[in-house]
Amino acid sequence: MVGPVLNASPALGTAGYSLMATDLASGCTATIAVPITINPSPNVGIFATAPSVCEGQSIGLFASGALTYSWSNSTFGALNTVSPLVNTTYTVTGSNALGCTGTAVQAVVVNPAPVVNASASSTNICAGESVTLTGTGGSTYKWVSPLSLVIANPAIFTPANSAQYTLTGISAAGCEATVLIGVGVNACTGLNKINATNAIQVYPNPTNSEFTIELTNELVNQIEVTDIAGKVVMSKTVNGVKETVSLATLANGVYYVKVTSDSQVSVVKVMKN
Secondary structure: OOOOOOOOOOOOEEEEEEEEEEOOOOOOEEEEEEEEEEOOOOOOEEEEOOOEEEOOOOEEEEEEOOOEEEEOOOOEOOEEEEOOOOOEEEEEEEEOOOOOEEEEEEEEEEEOOOOOEEEEOOOEEEOOOOEEEEEEOOOEEEEEOOOOEEOOOOEEEOOOOOEEEEEEEEOOOOOEEEEEEEEEEEOOOOHHHHHHHOOEEEEOOOEOOEEEEEEOOOOEEEEEEEEOOOOEEEEEEEEOOEEEEEOOOOOOEEEEEEEEEOOEEEEEEEEEO
């Protein structure tokens, strides 16, 4: 037979309860002492190396106050190294030597990496010319070339040789993303001489689609347009002082216009944007 039940919530320490039973037939009574010992629960805490983390990075969560630990992400031990992809709350349950438990909770905020892009005023230039590199998507920027570090945006470089530049964009939360951009440097042989003699004029330059070549003679002229790799993309023979050339079907970049008449050869660099 099940006897009476007493629900009790004694404080920490040792509590004493007595049970007195009475036999209804004889009227006799008996008393039983029921001592109860209350063991303390551990005071569990969590220390995070940082309250927030950048996407893809890790932080350490350190539990304290107990003997053994079990984490909500199925990790055991005092140290829990986490790399959350989204905002996440971690719970640790700590147990002491008496088997009593306590819990603690730590929220970790995940800051996204910036979406960084790099562009150049031109990806192909002549030796001695400068190029302007511009980054977008970050709050601050670092440009790294083979020889220098520039904390500016836009950044201006005058490379002696073809080079690759690394842009690191940093968000307001301190998260980083990196992109690369290359700039080709060409000798552009003969351009200085051509500019001095003004053998031909090309305009507009830069151009979005087409340009006009104005010649200084009325002889038969052979016009040849080549790309930066030296491939001939257009060739024609003209007999006049003006000729319109279309680059509409060609990619943006640097092209060279070569005009040959008799023994005279002239070359002009044209930029298509």
